[in-house]
Amino acid sequence: MDALGLLRPGASVSGLPAAHTPGAATGFALGDHAGRAQAAPAAEPGVVASTASGPLQRRFQPYQNNGGTVLAVAGKGFCVVASDTRLGLGYSIPSRKVSRILKMTDKVVLASSGMQADMLTLHKTLRMRLVQYQQTHQKHMSLTAASQMLSNMLYTRRFFPYYTFNVLGGIDENGEGWAYGYDAIGSHEKVSAVCSGTGQTLIQPVLDNQIEFKQQWGAPKVDLSLEATVELIRDAFTSAGERDIYTGDFVEICKITKDGVDVEEFQLKLD
Amino acid sequence: MASAPSLDFLSTSFSLSRTDDARLTPLQQGTSSAIALPMVDQPANFLRDAFAGASEKDRLHFAHGTTTLAFVFQGGIIAAVDSRASMGQYVGSGTVKKIIEINPYLLGTMAGGAADCSFWERDLGRRCRLYQLRNKQRISVAAASKLLANTVYGYKGMGLSMGTMIMGWDVSGPHLHYVDSEGTRLKGHKFSVGSGSTYAYGVLDAGYSWDMGVEEAITLARRSIYHATHRDAASGGVINVYHVKEGGWVKISSDDMMIIHEQVKAEKKLVDDATAAALGTTAEAGEGAAAGSPPDPTSAQDTGDASAASRGNVPPPASAT
Numbered sequence: 001m002d003a004l005g006l007l008r009p010g011a012s013v014s015g016l017p018a019a020h021t022p023g024a025a026t027g028f029a030l031g032d033h034a035g036r037a038q039a040a041p042a043a044e045p046g047v048v049a050s051t052a053s054g055p056l057q058r059r060f061q062p063y064q065n066n067g068g069t070v071l072a073v074a075g076k077g078f079c080v081v082a083s084d085t086r087l088g089l090g091y092s093i094p095s096r097k098v099s100r101i102l103k104m105t106d107k108v109v110l111a112s113s114g115m116q117a118d119m120l121t122l123h124k125t126l127r128m129r130l131v132q133y134q135q136t137h138q139k140h141m142s143l144t145a146a147s148q149m150l151s152n153m154l155y156t157r158r159f160f161p162y163y164t165f166n167v168l169g170g171i172d173e174n175g176e177g178w179a180y181g182y183d184a185i186g187s188h189e190k191v192s193a194v195c196s197g198t199g200q201t202l203i204q205p206v207l208d209n210q211i212e213f214k215q216q217w218g219a220p221k222v223d224l225s226l227e228a229t230v231e232l233i234r235d236a237f238t239s240a241g242e243r244d245i246y247t248g249d250f251v252e253i254c255k256i257t258k259d260g261v262d263v264e265e266f267q268l269k270l271d
Numbered sequence: 272m273a274s275a276p277s278l279d280f281l282s283t284s285f286s287l288s289r290t291d292d293a294r295l296t297p298l299q300q301g302t303s304s305a306i307a308l309p310m311v312d313q314p315a316n317f318l319r320d321a322f323a324g325a326s327e328k329d330r331l332h333f334a335h336g337t338t339t340l341a342f343v344f345q346g347g348i349i350a351a352v353d354s355r356a357s358m359g360q361y362v363g364s365g366t367v368k369k370i371i372e373i374n375p376y377l378l379g380t381m382a383g384g385a386a387d388c389s390f391w392e393r394d395l396g397r398r399c400r401l402y403q404l405r406n407k408q409r410i411s412v413a414a415a416s417k418l419l420a421n422t423v424y425g426y427k428g429m430g431l432s433m434g435t436m437i438m439g440w441d442v443s444g445p446h447l448h449y450v451d452s453e454g455t456r457l458k459g460h461k462f463s464v465g466s467g468s469t470y471a472y473g474v475l476d477a478g479y480s481w482d483m484g485v486e487e488a489i490t491l492a493r494r495s496i497y498h499a500t501h502r503d504a505a506s507g508g509v510i511n512v513y514h515v516k517e518g519g520w521v522k523i524s525s526d527d528m529m530i531i532h533e534q535v536k537a538e539k540k541l542v543d544d545a546t547a548a549a550l551g552t553t554a555e556a557g558e559g560a561a562a563g564s565p566p567d568p569t570s571a572q573d574t575g576d577a578s579a580a581s582r583g584n585v586p587p588p589a590s591a592t
Contacts (some may be wrong), residue, residue: 019495062321063321063322063325063329065328065329065333076416120284121301124301125301125302128301128302129301129302132302142318151389151390152304152390153301155306155386155390156304156305156306156307157301157307158306158316158386158387158390158431159306159307159308159314159315159317159318159429159430160307160308160309160314160318160319161331163331181363181364183332183333183334183363183386184331184332184333184357185333185384185386185387186386186389186390187334187356187384187385187386187389188389189364189366189367189368191364191366198328200361203362214365215529215584215585216584217584217585217586217587235498
């Protein structure tokens, strides 16, 4: 490795030559100077970026999008939280079986898509807070308490957000099933059905139509049973897997009822 | 060292802290309620720079809220909002509650960043409660809005996006203040905030008078939001209306904007029919003769509505109220 490799246009923080073109989906670099896009990737070692393009800056690259789709659908006395298990990075698939789901209590389940590293840290921190709550209050966190806590935790990172798209689902104190959708900094809303992640634009309209009966003025609203909901979710993931490259491999489905959390898994296409 | 759960939430304010790995353990970092700043030279620019070179699909979009309005009149304060939250191009939600019930006698609205508004107005509710417990009397609207304005001023320049109206009825009467994330705090009788505010102002200013009756004021507020949702792409969904009276606030209505659309259309038709009848001509000929007006683009929409209504995805036509 040449000593001046770090000064080459397009050099990455780790010192290895950048194999990708600027703006590729492998990640987004900070502080790229204006001339980077025009600089030839095969520039010779020792050639410093031309002064016409501005100073070469390299900064900490904090984020990457690992893809994935998560959803939560609530019904009468139950809630189903599901996520796919594919870890994507650019055009590669580093893993086919990562879990995006955190079982918080017997009645509350969280699923997060986005950046895997932030998801792991968020889940770890949540587990700490759950234990603290349990030990202080001598009871498990309820769904409403957990939903507000997650919102506050995300907001404390308002200026350096967790790159996660969360959905929370479960049974509240009255035995009703509810789902919560979040944005990256904690704006949340209680709903019946929500989907987040790379397959969001493919699945959310289906949930609006089949679960919420949005804008269907004449049709009577039908409450789906747990089995019918799970069937709908399987179909939704199968279809999303066809049209979204980051969704696929396996789907973890958590069914939350008053009897607890039951996890099942089914396979999607591995392409 | 965190030997007991942190009681930071009881302190009077959220403080900025630099999370320094050498000083804070992961447990402390994760459980502290202090707002964390990135450990870089210019934290205010960090978030903007992080996505400077990113493609649109990788960029972080936060939920943004859009058209809100409130005005004071002889019968109190009316507040009306839409319910759409957009995240970039995607509609994050069509059912956002943009009127935030801070406590039974104070309301706040949400425009700009949804998380920023919900978080800081909830924090405002906490501080109003502390004030009430310490001073044995309710906080005034002016003081409450000032608390909020001073809080967000501490984060000025860091990218908070919040345009809110704080309203209530305290011992000195009904008050309305506009507060935003730049630190602006204005007292007034009539405000509209958000991307659709210009449309709402047009209708609101045209119909407003201090001596309006309550029903008239509610209808005016609802119509103003409806016209904003009609023309602004980032506004839509359901129109929520609240009324602040001497004893506190009360929720008036929550109507899908298409229902209001049908009402407005039915009213216009009544007026057109009445005009045509007065002119002694049929309705169709009357429209053609009426000052040679250009063909109304919404007339094409009418046929669309008729077939859509038979499919069932628009509300049934309403009779004019």
